[in-house]
Amino acid sequence: MSRIPERYVRLLPGAALTAAGVAAALVLHAFVPDLGALVAALVLGAVLANTGLVPDRARPGLKAAVKTPMRAGIVLLGLGLSLPSVLALGGPVLLVVAGGLVATFVATVVLGRVMGIGPERRMLIAAGVSVCGASAVAAANDAVGGDDDDVATAVGLVTVFGTIAIPVLPALGATIGLGPGLTGMWIGASVHEVGQVAAAAGAAGGTALAVAVVVKLTRAVLLAPLMVVLGAWRRRTTSCRPEQETDRRPPLVPLFVVGFLAAAAIGGSGLLPEKALVVGGVLQTVLLSAGLFAMGTGVHLPTLAKSGARPLALGAAASTFIATLTLAGLTAVA
Numbered sequence: 001m002s003r004i005p006e007r008y009v010r011l012l013p014g015a016a017l018t019a020a021g022v023a024a025a026l027v028l029h030a031f032v033p034d035l036g037a038l039v040a041a042l043v044l045g046a047v048l049a050n051t052g053l054v055p056d057r058a059r060p061g062l063k064a065a066v067k068t069p070m071r072a073g074i075v076l077l078g079l080g081l082s083l084p085s086v087l088a089l090g091g092p093v094l095l096v097v098a099g100g101l102v103a104t105f106v107a108t109v110v111l112g113r114v115m116g117i118g119p120e121r122r123m124l125i126a127a128g129v130s131v132c133g134a135s136a137v138a139a140a141n142d143a144v145g146g147d148d149d150d151v152a153t154a155v156g157l158v159t160v161f162g163t164i165a166i167p168v169l170p171a172l173g174a175t176i177g178l179g180p181g182l183t184g185m186w187i188g189a190s191v192h193e194v195g196q197v198a199a200a201a202g203a204a205g206g207t208a209l210a211v212a213v214v215v216k217l218t219r220a221v222l223l224a225p226l227m228v229v230l231g232a233w234r235r236r237t238t239s240c241r242p243e244q245e246t247d248r249r250p251p252l253v254p255l256f257v258v259g260f261l262a263a264a265a266i267g268g269s270g271l272l273p274e275k276a277l278v279v280g281g282v283l284q285t286v287l288l289s290a291g292l293f294a295m296g297t298g299v300h301l302p303t304l305a306k307s308g309a310r311p312l313a314l315g316a317a318a319s320t321f322i323a324t325l326t327l328a329g330l331t332a333v334a
Contacts, residue, residue, distance in 0.1 A: 014061015014294070017054070018069075021045055021293035022286055034166075036193055038134040039159045041289035045296020046152060054297050062294040067142070070291030071259075074139050076284035077220065078263030079277055085268075086218045096329035097189050097218050104130040104322040105226070111317060115310045120146030123230065124154035125311065129318040132220045133158045133193035138291055139223055143230035148298030155292070157315030162192035169323070170203040182334050184208030188215025189326040192319075224261050 025041035048054050054062070086094070105126045112122025120141075127140035137154040146154075169191065173183030187201045187208065194216055201212035266272060267280075 010057075011061040011064050013055065014058040014063070014065060016061075017048075017058045017297075018062060018065045018290050018293055021048070021296075022289045025289050025293065026286075034163070034199060036134070036159075036196075037285050037289050038193075038292050039155065041293040042134070042152065042155050042296040042299075045293040046299040046301065047296075049297040049299055050301045058297075062297050065290050065294035066298075067291070069287040069294075070138050071142065073284050073287030073291060074135065074223075075259035075263050076280050076287065077135060077223075078260040078265075079267035079272070079280040079284070080217060080220075085214045086221060089214065089218065092333035093185060093215070093330065094218065096326060096333060097215060098222060100189055100322055100326040100329060101130045101219055101222055103325055104318060107321055108314065108318040112314050115314060117310055117314060118150070120144050121150040121153060121311065122314065124150050125157055125314055125318065127226065127230075128154045128158035129161070129192060129315065129322060130219075131223050131226060132216070133162060133196070134292060135220070135288060136223055136226075138288065138295075139227060140230055143227055143234055145234060148295050149300060151295050152299040153311050157311060158192040161315055161319035162196040165191045165319070165323070166196055166200045167203070169200050170208075173204060173208075178331075180205045180207040181211055182330060184211035185215050185330050186323075186327050188212035189219070189330065190319075190323040191216070194220075221264065 021041060021044050024044055025037050028040045028044075029035055029037040089097075108126035108129060109122050112125065113119075117125075123144050124137050124140055124146050128134065128137040130136075131140075134155045137151060137158065141151050165187075169187050170183060173179075173186060178186065183204045184201050184207065187204070188197055188211065191197045191200055191212075194213075197212050197216045198209065201209040267277065272280075
């Protein structure tokens with residue numbers, strides 16, 4: 001009986017540090033709205049780790065924070081999805097969005113392999129670019145099992161190239177005469193983070209913003225089947241390892257993916273009041289920020305720097321690929 005309290009006591013220093021990091025990330029986001037809370041949390045964790053400000057006694061709590069809050073945050077992400085709004089986009093647009101996601105993921109993984117980037121890192125970059133930025137990286141890592149440097153690289157890339165897209169895509173949409181509706185669809189289908197989508201589409205007007213958010217959340221829905229595919233990949237790769245490792249193979253469908261789909265069904269049912277959805281959105285941000293802050297404290301910058309320019313080139317190529325492909329597809333079906 002005495003072991004149980006002692007186990008949780010060991011987690012308290014890391015939990016307290018995580019709570020402070022999340023609070024700081026939220027404050028930074030409030031003062032600099034273009035800096036997403038998730039990215040701010042990851043960066044703050046990395047800064048503390050690489051300046052020697054993370055005590056050893058905090059490590060157990062930080063390790064626990066990487067998984068449990070992260071999975072709970074991904075479940076709550078489903079509350080923001082409105083399945084009826086997604087279906088209202090129509091079959092051709094949904095096909096372009098889904099096709100662009102799948103093609104981008106596959107192309108990124110294949111190109112990353114050609115460039116000599118490790119399987120975990122290239123899959124996390126592919127997930128972040130093709131689905132929904134830092135949230136997708138965090139979710140995919142649960143199946144892929146990359147290290148903290150892999151996560152930091154992928155999140156950093158979707159941050160950089162998603163930020164570049166904020167002024168570029170609205171300007172290009174206006175230049176080639178897409179109109180606000182089509183511009184919003186294009187932004188939602190190709191920009192990485194939800195916050196980046198909102199910033200980019202907002203510059204194109206209210207119509208573009210409304211459409212862009214729905215399209216973006218449609219990509220988030222596809223996070224669930226992607227997790228199943230990645231889980232199957234990891235099960236297959238671990239089956240080739242020694243017997244003691246195969247006993248711990250991850251489930252084909254992680255429980256939090258089921259929770260994500262259930263939350264999406266509840267969120268789109270209209271049964272929850274608006275206040276509950278708002279609270280769920282806040283909790284989602286807090287929990288995902290907690291997980292990413294904890295991940296950040298495991299980032300070792302000298303190791304990360306050794307990765308060189310190849311991941312940067314892969315992120316640029318993947319971001320350009322999804323923007324070009326979805327623009328062509330949406331223009332064709334419009």
